[in-house]
Amino acid sequence: MCVDACPEHILHITKGLVALDPEAGECTFCGECAAACPEGVIAADGAMAHVMQISDDCLVKAGIACMTCRDVCPETAISMRPRIGGPFLPELDATSCTGCAACSAACPADAIHAVERVPENV
Ligand code: SF4
Numbered sequence: 001m002c003v004d005a006c007p008e009h010i011l012h013i014t015k016g017l018v019a020l021d022p023e024a025g026e027c028t029f030c031g032e033c034a035a036a037c038p039e040g041v042i043a044a045d046g047a048m049a050h051v052m053q054i055s056d057d058c059l060v061k062a063g064i065a066c067m068t069c070r071d072v073c074p075e076t077a078i079s080m081r082p083r084i085g086g087p088f089l090p091e092l093d094a095t096s097c098t099g100c101a102a103c104s105a106a107c108p109a110d111a112i113h114a115v116e117r118v119p120e121n122v
């Protein structure tokens, strides 16, 4: 029921269970999945069990200026650090990241991916 309720189509059935694909699109935390669940099992605290990380595939690493991820992040979790001799580098503050995936959905280089929300990643 949650899969059908999600307006962003980021929930799928995998091996008979519901799974979230954090790279299929952005979670807007609309709460439709939780509202549709007759068992009340979906946490609605506005954070996922993952955070995002920016990989070396980022266009900036190749000297191409880009601030797309910074511009779309609703939590202002991505900032651009000035550096000598190249475009500003994006930095992602995992402690502010909800895992909504707005950044990964918008990244033109497919450079942002989800990792588990564990102390070494936050
Ligand atoms: S949107 Fe992608 S390519 Fe652009 S700065 Fe962010 S990580 Fe780099």
Ligand code: SF4
Pocket: 052, 072, 073, 074, 075, 076, 077, 078, 092, 096, 097, 098, 099, 100, 101, 102, 103, 104
């Ligand atoms: S997943 Fe969402 S909150 Fe986290 S950095 Fe990307 S856009 Fe910002």
